Amino acid sequence: MPKLVEMKNIYKSFYGVEVLHDINFSIDKGEIHALCGENGAGKSTLMKILSAIYKQDKGEILIDGQPLSKNITPLDIQKFGISMIHQELNLINNLTVSQNIFLTREPTNKFGLVDYKKMNKMSVEIIKELDESIKPDSKVKDLKIAQKQLVEIAKALSFELRVLIMDEPTAVLTSKDTEILFNLMRKLSDEGVAIIYISHRLQEIKQICQKVTVLRDGKFVATKNVSEVSENEIAKLMVGREISRSIASNFKGDENNITLEIKDVNDDFLKNISFKVRKGEILGFYGLIGAGRTEVMEFIFGLRKCKKGEIFINRKEKIIKNPYDAIHANIGFATEDKKETGLVLGRSIKDNINYVYLIKNKGFMLNETKLRKNTEDMIKRLNIHCIGQLQNVINLSGGNQQKVVLAKWLMADSEILILDEPTRGIDVGAREEIYQIINELANEGKTIIIISSDLTEIFNICQRIIVMYDGEIKGEFIGTERTEENIIYHATNVHS
Amino acid sequence: MEQLNQDLVKSNKTNFFKTLWKEYSIVVVFIGIFIACTIITQGKFASLNNIMAILRNISTIGLISMGMTFVLISGGIDLSSGGVLATSGAVLIILQGSGKVPLWIAILACLSVAIGFGFINGIIITKTNLPAFIVTLAIGIMARSIVMFFTKGATITGRTVHEFTNIGNGNLLGIPIPFIIVIIMAILLTILLNKTKYGTYIFAVGGNENAARYTGIKIDKIKILAYMLVGLCVGIAATIEVSRMAAVASATSGNLYEFEAITAAVVGGTSISGGRGKIVGTVVGFLILGIISNMMIMMNISPYLNGAVKGFVIILAVLLQKRERY
Numbered sequence: 147m148p149k150l151v152e153m154k155n156i157y158k159s160f161y162g163v164e165v166l167h168d169i170n171f172s173i174d175k176g177e178i179h180a181l182c183g184e185n186g187a188g189k190s191t192l193m194k195i196l197s198a199i200y201k202q203d204k205g206e207i208l209i210d211g212q213p214l215s216k217n218i219t220p221l222d223i224q225k226f227g228i229s230m231i232h233q234e235l236n237l238i239n240n241l242t243v244s245q246n247i248f249l250t251r252e253p254t255n256k257f258g259l260v261d262y263k264k265m266n267k268m269s270v271e272i273i274k275e276l277d278e279s280i281k282p283d284s285k286v287k288d289l290k291i292a293q294k295q296l297v298e299i300a301k302a303l304s305f306e307l308r309v310l311i312m313d314e315p316t317a318v319l320t321s322k323d324t325e326i327l328f329n330l331m332r333k334l335s336d337e338g339v340a341i342i343y344i345s346h347r348l349q350e351i352k353q354i355c356q357k358v359t360v361l362r363d364g365k366f367v368a369t370k371n372v373s374e375v376s377e378n379e380i381a382k383l384m385v386g387r388e389i390s391r392s393i394a395s396n397f398k399g400d401e402n403n404i405t406l407e408i409k410d411v412n413d414d415f416l417k418n419i420s421f422k423v424r425k426g427e428i429l430g431f432y433g434l435i436g437a438g439r440t441e442v443m444e445f446i447f448g449l450r451k452c453k454k455g456e457i458f459i460n461r462k463e464k465i466i467k468n469p470y471d472a473i474h475a476n477i478g479f480a481t482e483d484k485k486e487t488g489l490v491l492g493r494s495i496k497d498n499i500n501y502v503y504l505i506k507n508k509g510f511m512l513n514e515t516k517l518r519k520n521t522e523d524m525i526k527r528l529n530i531h532c533i534g535q536l537q538n539v540i541n542l543s544g545g546n547q548q549k550v551v552l553a554k555w556l557m558a559d560s561e562i563l564i565l566d567e568p569t570r571g572i573d574v575g576a577r578e579e580i581y582q583i584i585n586e587l588a589n590e591g592k593t594i595i596i597i598s599s600d601l602t603e604i605f606n607i608c609q610r611i612i613v614m615y616d617g618e619i620k621g622e623f624i625g626t627e628r629t630e631e632n633i634i635y636h637a638t639n640v641h642s
Numbered sequence: 643m644e645q646l647n648q649d650l651v652k653s654n655k656t657n658f659f660k661t662l663w664k665e666y667s668i669v670v671v672f673i674g675i676f677i678a679c680t681i682i683t684q685g686k687f688a689s690l691n692n693i694m695a696i697l698r699n700i701s702t703i704g705l706i707s708m709g710m711t712f713v714l715i716s717g718g719i720d721l722s723s724g725g726v727l728a729t730s731g732a733v734l735i736i737l738q739g740s741g742k743v744p745l746w747i748a749i750l751a752c753l754s755v756a757i758g759f760g761f762i763n764g765i766i767i768t769k770t771n772l773p774a775f776i777v778t779l780a781i782g783i784m785a786r787s788i789v790m791f792f793t794k795g796a797t798i799t800g801r802t803v804h805e806f807t808n809i810g811n812g813n814l815l816g817i818p819i820p821f822i823i824v825i826i827m828a829i830l831l832t833i834l835l836n837k838t839k840y841g842t843y844i845f846a847v848g849g850n851e852n853a854a855r856y857t858g859i860k861i862d863k864i865k866i867l868a869y870m871l872v873g874l875c876v877g878i879a880a881t882i883e884v885s886r887m888a889a890v891a892s893a894t895s896g897n898l899y900e901f902e903a904i905t906a907a908v909v910g911g912t913s914i915s916g917g918r919g920k921i922v923g924t925v926v927g928f929l930i931l932g933i934i935s936n937m938m939i940m941m942n943i944s945p946y947l948n949g950a951v952k953g954f955v956i957i958l959a960v961l962l963q964k965r966e967r968y
Binding site for chain 1: 837838839840841842843845846849850852853854855856857858859860917918
């Protein structure tokens with residue numbers, strides 16, 4: 147008997163970077179199948195290919211043994227009964243529940259107007275199975291997040307549902323809502339619906355799934371029966387064994403020269419965050435998306451107000467209320483999203499490199515000669531490829547944009563540099579260059595904190611690694627403690 | 643290698659003309675319009691008298707539009723200018739008409755009132771996070787209402803003395819004094835925009851407010867200053883406007899000037915969504931608007947069609963600049 151869905155030898159590249167390499171995946175009727183892997187392993191991409199949001203470069207998809215046409219649209223896929231519930235829900239907040247469920251398929255009366263009565267009635271039919279407290283005519287924006295998710299499921303059910311893809315649905319749910327969701331999933335599976343469940347939470351996978359497929363770096367690793375593997379084994383499959391041992395394991399920093407100390411940061415999300423960094427050290431922060439790493443850095447940089455928490459720089463307490471204070475305390479923060487928070491894309495390289503320099507230096511008039519020299523020096527030092535200083539940064543490649551961000555902070559003599567995902571979206575060559583620069587900066591005596599979701603990266607460049615999970619520091623690893631297994635266990639909150 | 647070098651030189655050359663056209667296309671268009679107008683009117687348009695009349699007429703809008711350019715670059719907008727012009731103008735007329743204070747104090751009071759309104763706009767916008775569009779619209783309506791209340795909706799007059807009326811009507815070396823003020827302000831504002839930290843920051847705030855915040859730029863301060871700057875320009879414009887007749891009409895003085903000013907800035911290449919703009923462009927923008935009004939009169943076209951032509955020019959100018967973004 148053919149599988150319900152079979153994906154064979156799927157390949158996909160974005161801008162010349164291969165993100166999926168020869169992936170095989172299949173699912174049967176009524177099966178709950180977990181898809182796991184680290185951030186960037188290719189899970190979401192694979193599922194977006196299945197729901198026809200992306201097209202594969204090579205490979206084929208079979209439904210009931212029938213190959214899908216290459217020109218299939220997301221709407222066609224929905225008509226096949228395959229629905230995906232995205233991490234960021236696809237609902238329109240200002241419309242009602244039933245308007246959302248029947249969007250573009252509204253039932254009409256004989257005048258061609260929308261028949262709201264009928265639509266609401268049809269919605270009730272679907273929703274009563276899920277949560278009776280959801281009214282078809284309430285606005286989606288007034289619902290709780292768990293209810294919104296149920297509306298998404300109702301929308302999927304309003305088509306004839308055969309495969310439901312859920313991308314980390316529990317990431318935003320309380321444990322009680324998670325339980326409700328799991329019961330619903332079991333019920334759907336009993337009715338023969340196949341569910342593909344993307345999650346980082348290994349405990350949940352053990353709890354609800356029958357099979358698990360692990361991807362790593364865009365490659366297929368294994369498909370196992372969940373009953374035959376332990377959480378630890380899944381974690382091992384996710385990390386892989388061949389990851390190269392670190393090249394940066396020996397601490398080169400100054401043991402007694404603590405440049406930054408964070409004490410007892412607490413708020414609604416962050417719990418008891420304390421840590422120290424030394425001069426010349428490269429400290430890594432690892433965790434899954436939403437673990438709270440960026441939030442900690444935002445606190446240090448004066449962008450997040452916390453109920454409690456102290457910052458000591460060179461053993462002196464500093465009150466940092468905004469980025470301006472942080473900059474004057476010689477802290478630099480190269481954010482994760484260059485386009486959103488790092489660069490003014492419509493302005494020149496020269497402007498972008500000199501912003502922080504100007505803030506730190508007194509005076510009202512610009513010293514054009516100095517600014518040009520600053521830019522020239524940085525372009526040489528960091529090897530920024532550009533036509534000239536006045537080129538707008540929007541026209542640079544991702545790697546060169548990242549170098550401009552680094553240059554901005556170096557120009558201001560930042561002693562403590564926080565780099566959030568410094569190589570995300572950057573090709574391999576530029577990535578090596580960035581690592582080189584980071585290493586040199588540490589050797590010069592700068593204090594460097596790196597946030598990364600890429601375990602290989604953290605391993606290769608950081609001497610000490612702090613792991614966070616759900617707003618808490620779960621562990622700090624150095625020396626022999628610093629193993630992939632240790633780190634992934636703590637990042638996924640598995641207690642071994 | 644030789645070929646490569648030649649290609650490089652060539653591409654640099656085409657690049658040069660490309661950037662020239664990209665950055666200053668509106669200047670080229672302006673020169674074209676100027677020549678066309680001269681030919682159509684058989685030279686009458688380009689007569690010294692006519693040119694000077696145009697320059698005198700566009701001075702008030704010109705001043706406001708240059709201040710407006712700063713606010714637009716910062717990502718904001720100021721719709722209160724007309725009401726503020728009437729209010730600050732009335733303050734000037736009342737003080738000047740009383741005969742009890744020297745003229746310079748009356749002018750200073752007028753400027754202070756206008757800058758004060760800018761400060762209020764800026765404070766409300768930055769502290770409440772309400773859209774600038776709404777805040778300045780409301781403040782403009784309030785300003786207009788207040789001035790009408792205190793003057794009972796009438797036109798009030800000051801004393802017709804030469805030292806006062808000369809500001810709006812006089813010439814210096816054959817050039818209208820209002821336009822001399824415009825030139826001085828244009829130079830100062832160009833320096834402020836291109837040669838100071840403030841200018842650098844205001845582009846950053848309008849270009850990417852988040853990135854500007856993460857860079858340590860004090861966004862609120864930059865924005866408030868921009869609204870105060872347009873206030874200053876409105877105050878100067880008010881001084882020129884009311885000095886012409888030594889009078890201010892509380893219901894109509896400055897009416898819709900804010901839209902004329904925004905039009906001039908936008909025609910000159912300033913982006914309504916922030917982050918882009920230059921004073922030279924705005925100057926060309928208000929000159930084009932002045933020429934349109936002037937040509938309509940010279941060609942005996944109904945002044946009621948003025949708006950139709952301007953509307954057409956706005957869409958044309960913005961279309962021209964849209965394809966040049968970045």
